[in-house]
Amino acid sequence: VYTGAKQGYELSYADHKMKTIDLGDNAQSTKEFTVLQTLEFSSDRKRMSIIVRDEENRIILYTKGADTVILPLLDSANNSNIVEQNVMYTSNFSKQGYRTLSVAMRILSEQEYRSFEHQYKQANLTMENRHRQIEKAVALVEKDLYLIGSTVVEDQLQDQVPETIRDLRLSQIKIWMLTGDKIDTAYSIG
16 A cells, blocks of 8 residues: 555545545546455465456456466466566565565456356355355456566564574474465575
8 A cells, every 4th residue: 555655546435335546646547446346365266356347337357366376367368478577576576585466457348247246146145065156156257367467565574483483493393384375485484
């Protein structure tokens, strides 16, 4: 949020269905989005998505998540040089201990969205294999994505974590580190 504001992007209004983003100093640079669906993050999916309708009536899916999950969902029309460069940067940053996320998008037709919406609602109502049915519905829209870029966040460790890990290892105590991060980030922390 801080970095976005420094670049001139600021969330000026939000409720559960409407988001307004200021893109500069005047009223012509305000964009409003109506939230149609939020596809929540889970440790299985390793991503989350939001589907919005913009002021031009376009339906847009935005997805963020682990690059290992986002990359296979990209459309083959993505510029391979940009994708490769993005992979290189996220890999380098994760080896330095930073947390990285890839961000992608896709414009949906009204028909695609309505088909997804119907199947998603049905999946949420089902009593049998609900999780599997929801994943099938989500797969209808979380595909053929266009890579926007990646984010890099420094996630400070709590005090004394490196020292504690060192002391446990010196005491020959076996350590299991559970993390949702990339393996390179986990190695850097450990």
